[in-house]
């Protein structure tokens with residue numbers, strides 16, 4: 001082994017470690033601001049203190065606990081100096097929305113700030129949607145301290161009966177005269193109890209809203225891919241009612257620690273206070289912007305934007321029309337690279353088949369090991385507590401999926417560089433094809449395929465056997481991982497909803513990614529046996545850890561391991 005080989009092997013390993021750690025940390029919300037913070041600031045700790053009084057027991061519509069929560073909210077808002085209105089009515093049930101208006105000085109339309117205060121009958125609803133409810137009250141408190149006088153009318157609407165089909169939102173939209181003035185909506189939701197306030201839906205013509213979000217929110221989290229995937233699912237939120245009426249908005253959700261969703265352990269102690277902080281930070285920043293904006297100008301006909309955050313550091317956004325060109329470029333570049341390696345495209349179908357087979361086997365083995373181990377562990381537990389969606393277990397599942405599929409797919413030392421290249425090129429063609437398909441069937445989601453292809457193709461350029469070329473290749477390797485792996489992490493974080501499909505998708509995609517980065521994996525293999533063992537070991541430990549944290553440690557004395 002030459003010094004150069006060892007250096008490049010180490011560099012590739014470090015790149016993989018770095019990309020993994022950053023992807024895992026990407027869902028970590030900011031630190032919670034303590035209750036002693038100045039009154040003008042929003043504090044997750046203050047929001048949490050109120051949440052502990054609200055999310056005591058399930059409070060669905062029509063129960064005494066629901067009435068207690070409603071009374072508490074009215075009392076809280078009144079104490080802050082507001083005049084909350086109980087807007088009662090019937091829409092498929094007897095409902096009471098809680099409306100708190102702030103009159104604008106020269107309104108150009110109403111900004112609707114929304115969350116629902118009812119819970120499901122099966123859980124106390126700390127995340128869903130106590131988190132959104134207390135966030136708005138904390139924002140209202142800070143606004144009072146600031147003496148905020150917005151230009152536009154602002155209406156804070158805590159809706160009732162969301163869990164039975166967005167009933168309160170329907171009732172407001174149909175029977176409240178103020179609904180006609182609504183120009184934009186900020187809705188806060190949760191399908192879990194952790195992670196950042198993820199911007200997952202904006203509706204049509206999102207360009208200006210994405211610009212606003214990127215400008216005012218310090219720690220962005222969200223992507224147009226999430227919206228495309230969400231629209232494939234049968235799920236709805238209160239915002240759906242307004243989108244159907246042509247009013248667009250911002251939809252945020254907590255999506256990590258999804259094991260708590262609609263569950264008895266959706267309690268304040270299982271909710272990350274940092275998530276409340278991020279909800280409050282994002283909601284306040286946007287509201288300050290929208291409250292003084294000219295809402296008669298633009299939003300409609302302003303065009304579509306594709307966007308995604310990079311590790312919560314910044315937001316990448318560009319016109320949706322670029323998606324197709326980026327996808328076509330990615331596909332063409334991939335086919336050219338393939339031709340350059342094979343000197344013929346006749347091999348294409350064979351190589352594509354081999355790609356599917358390799359990825360299928362590697363991904364299948366990892367998922368089978370995870371699922372099988374889980375069955376064994378569950379069998380030995382007196383009380384099986386299936387909590388695969390807690391944040392730690394989901395992060396470990398991500399590490400297991402990436403590192404084990406990479407370990408399985410790592411070529412032998414005897415593997416010719418040209419063979420690794422060919423496998424990578426076939427993978428690039430597959431992902432280029434996915435990018436084009438995504439442009440049509442996952443509008444706003446093509447970036448997740450185009451960018452890894454374009455970046456890796458850049459690294460596969462001339463001079464790849466010199467150290468400089470390899471450093472370039474490692475750099476593009478890291479960047480492509482930083483586009484793809486955080487998306488996989490979000491997927492495993494949602495595993496509480498559908499563990500097996502999430503694991504299969506995560507395993508399959510990372511196994512396919514392992515084919516795209518064959519040259520880097522070959523490079524690692526050249527670093528020596530210990531390196532290969534290290535990759536296996538990290539993956540295996542993460543796999544066992546994921547199962548143990550989910551099954552055995554995940555659930556202790558009524559509280560989830562975070």
Ligand SMILES: [Zn+2]
Nearest residue numbers: 128129189190
């Ligand atoms: Zn909800």
